[in-house]
Amino acid sequence: MSAKKIFHSTTFKLITSFLGATLLQSILFLSLGANLLNQVMRAETENRIRMDLNAAREIYSANIAAVRGSLFYTALAPDFASMVEDRNGQELSDILSMVARSAGLDFIGIQTADGKVLNAKMGGDFRPEESENSIAEQVFGRMVPVAGTVLADRAFLSAQDPGLAERARIKILPDYEKAAEEKNILSAGLVIAAGVPVLREGRVIAVLYGGMLVNRGITIVDTVKDTVFQNETYKGSSVGTATIFLNDVRVSTNVMTAEAVRAVGTRVSPEVRDRVLSKGGRWIGEAFVVNDWYITAYEPIEDLDGKKVGMLYVGVLEQKYNDIRRKILSIFVLITLAGMALAVGLGIILSRRILSPIVRLIRASRQVSDGSLTPDIGPLAGDEIGVLQSTFMDMVREMGRRRSESETRLLQSEKQASVGRLAAGVAHEINNPLTGVLTYTHMLLRRKDLSDDMRSDLQVVAESTERVRKIVKGLLDFSRQTRLDPEPTEINRVVASTIQLVENQALLKGIAIRFHPGENLPVLILDRSQIRSVFLNIIINAIDATDPGGSITIYTASALSVSESEQTGVEITIADTGCGIPAEHLDKIFDPFFTTKEVGQGTGLGLAVSYGIVKRHGGTIRVQSEKGRGTRFFVWLPVKEGTAFAVGAEE
């Protein structure tokens, strides 16, 4: 999978998860929000419409009170009763007309106790009563003023004013006609009326009555519209509407039909009629009114006898609320969309930030696999990615170190092999003539007739030859094809016996040798004498390098190999407090013939031989040194009999 693909698929995953989270949240919020909004708005509008209905009721009642008041004060006038008693028709008629005008009454009249009637339209004649006058009857019956809603029949209205009867007559609009047998013309009128007794010496001599015809009237409904709804309009139509019903027929309304005329002569829906008129309750809720949906409130209007004769209605256009709701919802949706866009953007930015170091790491590891040990990983990030980056670089560095280590090791063994071959050849060739030199020199030295000069010269030859012999022996030791003679060995014993060999030498120089044997070390399979010679070589070197008063400390401990395989084994550490090995010499100390000792002091083969021995045991030998502070040799030997035992050194 290419880095690009990884980048894209991960970006995609990140964005999808962001989007998913946003979407889920949005859907939840949208549905919850919409629900809550609906509930709150519904409660709010219903509450409002309820209050509006109460206000409308107040206005309606105020109108009744106004009628009642105008009549009451007229009847209270000091000579009104006597005028009635005197049947002063012309004067009364003038007064009635005046009151009707000033109080806005559609009709006003007087009915006497003996059944005579005078009204404003009659022009002064008391006539016998022709129609039933429920208001007057109520007042006569109760002897107190009455006021309220009255359902007036055509006869009554005609008797008051033929024009009034005409105004009351309402044709039910075609769409709202009922079955043929029912009459589809409304001739009765809904009347706001009052009656007050006209008293003469404690007797009711007559009733002054009057009222307003609601049918086709606009005063009350438009007052409601103006005061309660403040004539608010929405998209060309009034937000608030009010209606007064006679039974279920609109007789006074500012609800408009599609033709933009007042919807007089239309009926309320059967549900509302049933609820309000039949059961006498309020209706609050949405309803389809004439040609629009409204949030409505209806309540019954009762006449003086408590009979339900009509309804009072207020309603506000639902459209407005729906639009508000839609607007809020669309804002919600917009926010959601913005959130999603944000999620995508965030996903891209985040994935860039997270992934770009990773993509760089992928490229870097490709560089490493192509052989580069200094891959470009870009700037270190400050988070876990940064940790990953630096871990990666550690790994690369470690790889580099191990590579150079194994290269060094390879180089070392190649060196050893070639030097070994050379040494074997040289040794064989040199040892024969060396035998001659040694023999003849020593034979000459035996002679008694030598001068002192000759003797001392010969002595030099003999000693030099001894040195040559030593060097060649070292060469052969180093190169010889030595088979190991392995046997189970306690490494601490080998170390202790080695120390015994050199203890006196160290003591003489004033150097302390301390040994800290590790406990429970595994038994190793070793060629004891060879391993001992390794330790001996290192310890003698340490003694040589350490000044009097210094010390050599030797530890043994279980340890894993430092190589990749992490084999179990034992590590023997030999640390001195000597002069240390200069850094530039560290990588040469295992080379054959490398020595820093004075000429004649060392062959330069000791460590090379030691290296070979340890290697043949499958172990490793490492050195750490700091100039002036001392040197540490680490000899690591494996626990198990490794393959190295079977392999002799190169020929």
Next chain:
Amino acid sequence: MKVMVVDDEKIVLDSCRKVFSAEGWEVIVEPSADSAIEALTTVRPSLFLIDMKMPVHDGMYLMDRIKEKAPGVPVIVMSGYHTREAIEESKKKGAVLFLMKPFTPDELVEAVRQVLEPKGA
């Protein structure tokens, strides 16, 4: 006392002859295994000192022949290439001593004495 020295190197033969003569011992030197085998038909030495590595036939071959022609005569093997294998092989073939080259006259004499005059004998 008669020592036969077999070596392809003249200087070794000369050296041995000089040392043994000085000790008053009789020395027979042979430059190769084959010449040594041939010489064995006429002489019988009391000790062999033979080189391990020689051209044509080496010391090991010669030791087998010696066992046939002069059984019981001790053999000292010498070599300038003294590996552990060489030492063990020569021991296996019946050599009584392995003498590492180079050697001083004293070491040579000491080796011979060790073989011919064991301590306590």
